[in-house]
Amino acid sequence: IEKTFIMVKPDGVKRQVVGDIIDRFERRGFELKGAKLINVPRELAEEHYAEHKERPFFGELVEFITSGPVFAMVWEGENVIKLARIMMGATKPEESQPGTIRGDYAVTISENVIHGSDSPASAEREISLWFGEGLA
Numbered sequence: 157i158e159k160t161f162i163m164v165k166p167d168g169v170k171r172q173v174v175g176d177i178i179d180r181f182e183r184r185g186f187e188l189k190g191a192k193l194i195n196v197p198r199e200l201a202e203e204h205y206a207e208h209k210e211r212p213f214f215g216e217l218v219e220f221i222t223s224g225p226v227f228a229m230v231w232e233g234e235n236v237i238k239l240a241r242i243m244m245g246a247t248k249p250e251e252s253q254p255g256t257i258r259g260d261y262a263v264t265i266s267e268n269v270i271h272g273s274d275s276p277a278s279a280e281r282e283i284s285l286w287f288g289e290g291l292a
């Protein structure tokens with residue numbers, strides 16, 4: 157059985173869609189294994205998005221993630237890593253379908269409401285990074 161790391165980004169917390177996002181995951185049948193509202197230290201944001209360090213939008217990305225509290229979660233269930241990505245919708249707003257979280261809430265590529273691990277390796281890395289070895 158798989159676990160994945162899901163984070164409601166600062167725009168989602170501000171817009172009060174945390175409850176809706178938890179509801180969508182619960183309705184799908186996934187189990188919440190950990191959750192916390194936190195102000196993200198810069199070092200944690202940089203480590204989380206380390207794969208994008210060389211991208212032109214990296215500075216903006218770190219600014220955004222540290223701009224207000226995020227709601228970090230670990231969800232467990234059958235194929236949850238891939239299914240969560242489908243529930244989230246595409247990164248680009250013109251590609252995220254209505255009915256998905258981003259398709260319902262986001263119109264910009266940078267303020268796109270939610271993050272979810274993109275592979276088993278990312279999920280393991282991100283769960284340890286945000287919640288420590290206990291949950292991984």
Ligand code: GTP
Pocket residue numbers: 208213216217246247265266267268270271272273274
């Ligand atoms: P995450 O779940 O946040 O990792 O999103 P993703 O996996 O759908 O996309 P990716 O990992 O490729 O990019 C990480 C984040 O960087 C995205 O969610 C966007 O917020 C941001 N991002 C990606 N591409 C761009 C871009 O071209 N411009 C800007 N400003 N931000 C971008």
Ligand code: MG
Pocket residue numbers: 274
């Ligand atoms: Mg990503």
